Amino acid sequence: MILREVHVAAPWALLGLVPVIATLIYLAIRHRRHLEPTLRFSSASLLSELPRTWPERLRFLPEILRVWALVAIVLALARPQLAAAPEDDEAEGIDVVFVLDTSCSMRAADFQPNDRMFVAKKSIAELLEKRRSDRVALVVFGSESSTWVPLTLDYALVTRMLDEVEVGMAGDGTAIGSAIGTGLNRVRKSEAKSKVIILLTDGDNNAGTISPKKAAEFAKELGVQIYTILIGRGGPVPFPAGKDLFGRMVYKNQTIPTNPELLQDLAETTGGLAYTASDKEELDERLSAVLDRLDRSILEAKNRVVSYEELFPYALILAALALALELLLRLTRLRRFP
Numbered sequence: 328m329i330l331r332e333v334h335v336a337a338p339w340a341l342l343g344l345v346p347v348i349a350t351l352i353y354l355a356i357r358h359r360r361h362l363e364p365t366l367r368f369s370s371a372s373l374l375s376e377l378p379r380t381w382p383e384r385l386r387f388l389p390e391i392l393r394v395w396a397l398v399a400i401v402l403a404l405a406r407p408q409l410a411a412a413p414e415d416d417e418a419e420g421i422d423v424v425f426v427l428d429t430s431c432s433m434r435a436a437d438f439q440p441n442d443r444m445f446v447a448k449k450s451i452a453e454l455l456e457k458r459r460s461d462r463v464a465l466v467v468f469g470s471e472s473s474t475w476v477p478l479t480l481d482y483a484l485v486t487r488m489l490d491e492v493e494v495g496m497a498g499d500g501t502a503i504g505s506a507i508g509t510g511l512n513r514v515r516k517s518e519a520k521s522k523v524i525i526l527l528t529d530g531d532n533n534a535g536t537i538s539p540k541k542a543a544e545f546a547k548e549l550g551v552q553i554y555t556i557l558i559g560r561g562g563p564v565p566f567p568a569g570k571d572l573f574g575r576m577v578y579k580n581q582t583i584p585t586n587p588e589l590l591q592d593l594a595e596t597t598g599g600l601a602y603t604a605s606d607k608e609e610l611d612e613r614l615s616a617v618l619d620r621l622d623r624s625i626l627e628a629k630n631r632v633v634s635y636e637e638l639f640p641y642a643l644i645l646a647a648l649a650l651a652l653e654l655l656l657r658l659t660r661l662r663r664f665p
Contacts, residue, residue: 332409332410333407333408333409333410334407334408334409334410334635335405335406335407335408336405336406336407336408336635337404337405337406338405339405340401340404340405340406341401341402341405343397343400343401343404344398344401347394347397347398347401350394350397351394354390354391354394388656389653389656389657392649392650392652392653392656393649393650393653395645395646395649396645396646396647396649396650396653397646399642399643399645399646399649400642400643400646402639402642403639403640403642403643403646404639405639406637406638406639407638407639407642408635408636408637408638409635409636409638410635410636420458420459420460420461420462420519421461421462421519421520421521421522421523421618421621422461422462422464422478422513422514422517422519422521422522422523423461423462423463423464423523423524423525423618424463424464424465424466424478424510424513424514424523424524424525425451425463425464425465425466425525425527426466426468426472426506426507426509426510426524426525426526426527426528427447427448427451427465427466427467427468427492427527428468428469428501428506428527428528428529428530428558429444429467429468429469429492429493429494429495429496429497430468430469430470430494430495430497430498430499430500430501430529430530431469431494431495431499432501432529432530432583433447433494433529433558434494434566434567435529435559435564435565435566435581435583436564436565436566436567436578437559437560437564437565437605438606438607439565442494442567443529443558443559444492444493444494446558446607446610447527447558447610448489448490448492449607450607450610450611450614451489451527451614452486452489453611454611454614454615454618455482455485455486456482457615458482458618460480461480461618462478462479462480462517462519463476463478463479463480463482463485464476464477464478464479464510464513464514465485465488465489465492466506466509466510466513467492467496467497468497468501468502468503468505468506468509469495469496469497469498469499469500469501469502469534470497470498470499470500470501470502470534470535471497471498471500471502471505471534471535472497472502472505472506472508472509472535473497473509474509474512474513475488475492476488476489477513478513478514478517498534500533500534500535501528501530501531501532501533501534502532502533502534502535502536502537503526503528503532503535503539503542503589503593504532504535504536504537504538504539504540504541504542505534505535505536505537505542506526506535507524507526507537507539507542507543507545507546507553507593508537508542508545510524510526510551511524511542511545511546511549511551514549514551515549515551521552521621522549522550522551522552523551523552523553523554523599523617523618523621524546524551524552524553524554525554525556525614525617526553526554526555526556526590526593527556527558528555528556528557528558528590529557529558529559529583529585530583530584530585530586531584531585531586531589532586532589533584539589539593540592540593540596542593543592543593543596543597544596546596546597547596547597547598551597552597552598552599552621553593553594553596553597553599554594554599554600554601554602554617555590555591555593555594555599555600555601555602556601556602556603556604556610556613556614556617557585557587557590557601557602557603557604558604558610559583559585559604559605560605561585561605562582563580563581563582564580564581564582564583565578565579565580565581566578566579566580566581566583587601587603600617602616602617
């Protein structure tokens with residue numbers, strides 16, 4: 328059973344209950360003293376022996392109904408609201424940091440007709456369309472690394488920023504260790520049960536101030552799993568070498584150094600897995616496999632906007648019913664005399 332929060336939009340209106348409470352106290356005192364009868368008799372001893380009738384027992388009911396009507400009107404002015412129960416009171420998800428290699432080797436065009444960078448960006452964007460409650464961050468790296476998008480649930484923002492990522496924007500090296508370190512800074516204070524770094528690269532570590540092995544040890548201490556995806560076919564691959572006289576791109580085969588053993592070691596050290604992707608279909612499958620196998624964790628939806636249901640109409644209906652019933656009773660034997 329989900330308890331729903333009651334919120335009062337205008338609490339100052341509750342001050343109107345003060346005179347209502349005073350009226351209740353007055354009625355209670357009046358009821359205790361029974362008030363002196365309007366008609367006076369020389370002796371009331373005979374009247375006291377008469378049985379009490381139901382009109383006599385209920386003579387204060389109209390006054391009580393009027394007080395209840397006043398209470399309902401005051402509550403309506405205070406605008407009580409009931410928090411609408413969302414489909415998911417808490418967001419279920421994981422913290423994911425995409426660490427994307429932007430070194431010049433990502434221009435390799437073995438994912439014909441597109442290069443590795445184009446395919447990597449497209450696969451990440453398509454994956455985000457299927458997510459709903461995972462917080463996502465994006466780190467880009469070459470010879471240096473930087474946070475491009477901090478952890479967020481705003482997938483549209485991540486997609487827009489992803490479009491602006493370009494080959495060579497962070498230098499022409501491949502600082503895998505530094506990139507992992509930057510990614511760890513994004514999740515080290517996270518309370519998510521599952522914290523993940525997805526490293527997409529096509530080369531070997533050849534830059535940076537932190538060794539990949541040391542970065543993996545830090546990740547293990549923080550409980551962050553690293554999943555690596557080696558992009559590309561390996562061996563000689565077509566690489567842009569400039570344009571010919573007609574403005575067409577000319578490609579020459581080039582071998583890009585890779586180190587799959589390093590990526591395997593990084594994944595095993597942190598409890599993750601290492602994958603390879605030689606085309607877009609494989610890359611899509613690898614990215615989906617990483618997220619689908621992870622444990623789910625509960626993250627509070629801090630950006631969830633809570634909607635409220637107004638309850639004042641019900642209070643007004645209650646007031647109207649009480650006043651109508653009071654009017655009806657005053658047309659019966661409970662009317663004032665004279």
